[in-house]
Amino acid sequence: MNPNKRFSRFAALLVCSAFIGAAQAEDVSAPAKLPNVVILATGGTIAGTGASTTTTIGYTAAKLGVDKMIEGVPELKKAANVRGEQVAQIASESMTNEVWLKLAKRVNELLAQKDVDGVVITHGTDTIEETAYFLDLTVKSKKPVVIVGSMRPSTAISADGPINLYNAVLLAGSKDAAGKGVLVALNDQINAGRDVSKVNTSTSDTFKTPDLGFLGYMQDNKPHFYRLPVRKHTADTEFDVSKLDKLPQVDIVYGYANMNRVALDAQIAAGAQGVVQAGVGDGSMAAQMLPAFREARQKGVVVVRSSRVGSGIVARNGEVNDDKEDFVVSDTLNAQRARILLMLALTKTNDSKKIQQMFYTY
Numbered sequence: 001m002n003p004n005k006r007f008s009r010f011a012a013l014l015v016c017s018a019f020i021g022a023a024q025a026e027d028v029s030a031p032a033k034l035p036n037v038v039i040l041a042t043g044g045t046i047a048g049t050g051a052s053t054t055t056t057i058g059y060t061a062a063k064l065g066v067d068k069m070i071e072g073v074p075e076l077k078k079a080a081n082v083r084g085e086q087v088a089q090i091a092s093e094s095m096t097n098e099v100w101l102k103l104a105k106r107v108n109e110l111l112a113q114k115d116v117d118g119v120v121i122t123h124g125t126d127t128i129e130e131t132a133y134f135l136d137l138t139v140k141s142k143k144p145v146v147i148v149g150s151m152r153p154s155t156a157i158s159a160d161g162p163i164n165l166y167n168a169v170l171l172a173g174s175k176d177a178a179g180k181g182v183l184v185a186l187n188d189q190i191n192a193g194r195d196v197s198k199v200n201t202s203t204s205d206t207f208k209t210p211d212l213g214f215l216g217y218m219q220d221n222k223p224h225f226y227r228l229p230v231r232k233h234t235a236d237t238e239f240d241v242s243k244l245d246k247l248p249q250v251d252i253v254y255g256y257a258n259m260n261r262v263a264l265d266a267q268i269a270a271g272a273q274g275v276v277q278a279g280v281g282d283g284s285m286a287a288q289m290l291p292a293f294r295e296a297r298q299k300g301v302v303v304v305r306s307s308r309v310g311s312g313i314v315a316r317n318g319e320v321n322d323d324k325e326d327f328v329v330s331d332t333l334n335a336q337r338a339r340i341l342l343m344l345a346l347t348k349t350n351d352s353k354k355i356q357q358m359f360y361t362y
């Protein structure tokens, strides 16, 4: 080829590639860098398998490992750079304080790393609300933490795990989810970890935040937020579990007609440092129970009055003279959440007035 021709072709190529480069630099629609999201798996139905595609009852929870769960949703690769760790492999009715401590410590380690933008925790639905509240009080970061589960096992027709996991990863990778506390996302809805509850034994729309409402939707591959939790959480709490390997013993006494003190007395004899009453109505105490709780308090046990009703504030000095009895009220926390806050409170103090203040803060 004539050397002049070769030069002019080379020059044309240079001009052309410079033009393409400039065009790319200006292309605002170029895909943004994917966030880095770590999935911590703990088991549950989302990792469950059944005998057939129609087995939605009587399946086995906590069978699939985290890598298989990630492999099962190839779309995750478009949502984030995802990697998984298996923290536990249990049905969530077997969740323990020890697993919570391990989980909180791992979440804190991961979120302290610059190359981690958010964490997703896969979990059985039965105690999601407890783990969510525990982490809401103990995670020391504003980065997104999203807890997800499913109501149908991975082998079922229309399993809800894959879409729930995909949405959870999108949410954990979204800057919009930062600073909103630990979030629970299933069934296209985003709920605050402090307030959400499982309200139906089997349907996939089981997660509700009674009265207060959920925070937003997952739709069209992104979160849409409409409300914010206002109670202190995550990086703004006073609780530090980094050096703890166990939590104080706190138990729940369920209220019912014709109740007796057998359970409460057994809990105190077994060394409970705190007890939560899931009382009827506004945390009311049966006449035969008041002396039993009073005795517990006199032995130094912190008594919290909560309610089995499922929504509403338990009023201080309403059904019981809490000032006189030196009891604490749970505000809007149900008994299972009040137990968590009381355990953490007891790692700081056993002054009932300070503990009452914590129930009005978190």
Ligand code: SIN
Pocket: 043, 044, 045, 046, 061, 090, 091, 092, 093, 123, 124, 125, 126, 127, 149, 150, 151
């Ligand atoms: C569990 O909580 O581990 C079993 C039930 C579920 O995940 O839906």
